[in-house]
Amino acid sequence: KAGVTQTPRYLIKTRGQQVTLSCSPISGHRSVSWYQQTPGQGLQFLFEYFSETQRNKGNFPGRFSGRQFSNSRSEMNVSTLELGDSALYLCASSWGVDGLQNEQYFGPGTRLTVT
Amino acid sequence: GQNIDQPTEMTATEGAIVQINCTYQTSGFNGLFWYQQHAGEAPTFLSYNVLDGLEEKGRFSSFLSRSKGYSYLLLKELQMKDSASYLCAVRELYNFNKFYFGSGTKLNVKP
Numbered sequence: 293k294a295g296v297t298q299t300p301r302y303l304i305k306t307r308g309q310q311v312t313l314s315c316s317p318i319s320g321h322r323s324v325s326w327y328q329q330t331p332g333q334g335l336q337f338l339f340e341y342f343s344e345t346q347r348n349k350g351n352f353p354g355r356f357s358g359r360q361f362s363n364s365r366s367e368m369n370v371s372t373l374e375l376g377d378s379a380l381y382l383c384a385s386s387w388g389v390d391g392l393q394n395e396q397y398f399g400p401g402t403r404l405t406v407t
Numbered sequence: 408g409q410n411i412d413q414p415t416e417m418t419a420t421e422g423a424i425v426q427i428n429c430t431y432q433t434s435g436f437n438g439l440f441w442y443q444q445h446a447g448e449a450p451t452f453l454s455y456n457v458l459d460g461l462e463e464k465g466r467f468s469s470f471l472s473r474s475k476g477y478s479y480l481l482l483k484e485l486q487m488k489d490s491a492s493y494l495c496a497v498r499e500l501y502n503f504n505k506f507y508f509g510s511g512t513k514l515n516v517k518p
Contacts, residue, residue: 396440397452
């Protein structure tokens, strides 16, 4: 079956702008998680959506937000971009149901550069 | 929250065995995962432990001791393609499907 897809793959934005990233999970998966990956901080959890509801949230400012649609596709938005937001943004999908292993399948990521 | 520690970098020889350690401190534990990430690529799932003991999957094995907050990933018969970063991730008990990742261990396999 098709893997997790993310668009766009690369983005260059200017400080103060906003950006929207998109993620399509593996068919049947209802959980979508977002991560920020930087060389210094590693993979940091942003939030998780399950059945259109934010179920978990990491320690990021309110400039980072997301949503999930009825088909489980998810979007992440970052407003008022800062230089420090430059990173690889990964989304991961899983079944998200208790009792299952729930390993995560990652998309290829969106490389965001803020100038 | 969680605190997860892994060595930053390791080097091993092709054909050898290498053990990558991961220690964690947690307020609630609900499983430990290992992922492999090649440079410029997305992480891919390797193994899962939720009970104490060893899980074996071909050349890769993973061990967990919950009482010690300790896990390791064992790679046997190393191949050049095993050069990658290995990420240890812990799932929270009280926030289902919330994961904390270590910074990763970069493994260099030399001929």
